[in-house]
Amino acid sequence: MGARMDVLLGAQWGDEGKGKVVDVVAPDYDVIARFQGGPNAGHTLLFEGRKHVLHTIPSGIFREDTVNLIGNGVVIDPVIFLKEVNALKAIGVDVRNSLLISRRAHLILPTHRALDAASEAEKGTSKIGSTLKGIGPTYMDKTGRNGLRVGDMELHDRSERYRALTKKHERLLLQYGRPAAPKEAEEEWLAAVDVLRSMRLVDSEHYLDQALRNGKRVLAEGAQGTLLDIDFGTYPFVTSSNTISAGACTGLGVAPNRIDKVVGIFKAYCTRVGSGPFPTELENATGEHIRNVGQEFGSTTGRARRCGWLDLPALHYAVMVNGITELAMMKSDVLSNMDELRICTGYKVDGKATDRMPYDITSRVEPILQQVDGWGDLSTDTPLPHGLERYIAMIEERVGVPVTLVSLGPDRAETVHRQAAAVH
Ligand code: GDP
Numbered sequence: 559m560g561a562r563m564d565v566l567l568g569a570q571w572g573d574e575g576k577g578k579v580v581d582v583v584a585p586d587y588d589v590i591a592r593f594q595g596g597p598n599a600g601h602t603l604l605f606e607g608r609k610h611v612l613h614t615i616p617s618g619i620f621r622e623d624t625v626n627l628i629g630n631g632v633v634i635d636p637v638i639f640l641k642e643v644n645a646l647k648a649i650g651v652d653v654r655n656s657l658l659i660s661r662r663a664h665l666i667l668p669t670h671r672a673l674d675a676a677s678e679a680e681k682g683t684s685k686i687g688s689t690l691k692g693i694g695p696t697y698m699d700k701t702g703r704n705g706l707r708v709g710d711m712e713l714h715d716r717s718e719r720y721r722a723l724t725k726k727h728e729r730l731l732l733q734y735g736r737p738a739a740p741k742e743a744e745e746e747w748l749a750a751v752d753v754l755r756s757m758r759l760v761d762s763e764h765y766l767d768q769a770l771r772n773g774k775r776v777l778a779e780g781a782q783g784t785l786l787d788i789d790f791g792t793y794p795f796v797t798s799s800n801t802i803s804a805g806a807c808t809g810l811g812v813a814p815n816r817i818d819k820v821v822g823i824f825k826a827y828c829t830r831v832g833s834g835p836f837p838t839e840l841e842n843a844t845g846e847h848i849r850n851v852g853q854e855f856g857s858t859t860g861r862a863r864r865c866g867w868l869d870l871p872a873l874h875y876a877v878m879v880n881g882i883t884e885l886a887m888m889k890s891d892v893l894s895n896m897d898e899l900r901i902c903t904g905y906k907v908d909g910k911a912t913d914r915m916p917y918d919i920t921s922r923v924e925p926i927l928q929q930v931d932g933w934g935d936l937s938t939d940t941p942l943p944h945g946l947e948r949y950i951a952m953i954e955e956r957v958g959v960p961v962t963l964v965s966l967g968p969d970r971a972e973t974v975h976r977q978a979a980a981v982h
């Protein structure tokens with residue numbers, strides 16, 4: 559059967575630092591393949607003093623000799639995609655050489671974005687806090703069997719197909735009392751599609767099958783995080799795709815028995831952007847401190863991220879539904895020099911203690927917090943300060959998976975690969 563594929567994904571509410579880790583480990587792989595989500599994602603990479611934010615393009619794009627593939631599970635906005643391509647070109651990265659796009663990936667239309675905004679406005683105070691990139695409406699058209707796919711753009715009647723779907727959307731927008739997308743948006747979209755269809759379009763399931771048969775090393779890159787998964791996240795405050803490891807199978811066409819490692823990325827604390835339950839949220843000076851030190855502002859929307867203590871029941875849940883085999887802990891530096899550190903080890907639901915994520919994590923869920931030792935700064939003779947090692951050991955013990963990578967800053971170089979102690 560050849561080689562097997564590794565999966566890297568978010569184990570919390572997104573923005574865990576997936577982009578950084580993919581960039582760090584990319585030299586170990588031949589192919590990096592994004593499997594779901596779209597321009598709602600913002601994956602940040604930092605090296606040689608420069609910061610790069612990727613939305614649709616996989617995070618292996620800066621590594622020479624790495625093929626980057628946008629899988630069928632991804633939704634692509636051609637306009638945002640083109641901006642990304644041009645921004646990369648401006649710094650000398652020509653994606654034409656190294657980027658493949660699945661014909662089965664669905665397209666985000668300007669009217670999808672308008673529908674996203676209309677739906678959120680209609681929800682009022684119970685809005686999801688969507689990134690307004692059109693993600694929900696595009697996946698709705700996919701499952702509703704109305705969508706447009708990248709491969710359709712190779713057909714001579716692509717403009718007619720575009721107009722037919724747009725018309726449908728305009729009728730919906732009318733019901734919401736919203737205007738249709740402006741004419742310029744349509745022209746911009748069709749021009750961007752011309753660039754998109756000139757790229758290397760592939761049947762990614764066949765491409766990856768062949769790559770694995772030839773012994774190539776493939777890494778599947780997730781977007782968002784486990785608690786934003788459409789099935790297992792804090793529904794309805796979630797995104798519209800399967801962000802978990804199973805999503806890598808459906809989003810790339812790779813069978814489950816071809817998955818090897820599943821790497822879960824998590825922050826030493828928790829953040830969430832947008833609405834929805836967040837049991838360990840700190841709406842106080844400590845939360846503010848973490849936000850400022852961690853620069854917790856969205857890479858896609860610039861919104862302030864909500865911050866809170868590390869949530870072990872939630873992380874344990876992520877380990878379970880993804881089959882995580884190893885963890886990478888990010889932003890450890892942000893918790894340095896803090897007088898008081900806490901970790902959530904369970905919840906109280908209606909007065910009863912549990913260490914399981916309940917079905918409905920609303921305000922009835924109260925976190926059980928354990929005080930833990932902190933550490934001073936990161937300057938030490940050992941690779942990691944003892945206090946930080948103890949913090950990691952506690953996580954490993956509770957979730958039963960080793961932490962094999964520890965990130966101590968946003969730069970590629972600020973990364974420690976860790977020989978994990980045996981965990982049960
Ligand atoms: P992603 O969506 O999972 O790729 O994560 P984002 O890029 O949206 O957010 C992670 C943010 O944290 C980015 O600004 C990174 O540059 C930054 N970052 C990643 N790892 C570390 C770290 O270990 N320490 C600090 N201070 N920042 C980090």
Ligand code: IMO
Nearest residue numbers: 572573598599600687688689781782797831832
């Ligand atoms: P990366 O890949 C953090 C959140 C939004 C909102 C909800 C639904 O950078 O980790 P959507 O636009 O998908 O309809 O929004 O999901 N969200 C993210 N939060 N990181 C992301 O991606 C996210 N993508 C979507 O804030 O609450």
Ligand code: MG
Nearest residue numbers: 573600601857
């Ligand atoms: Mg992000």
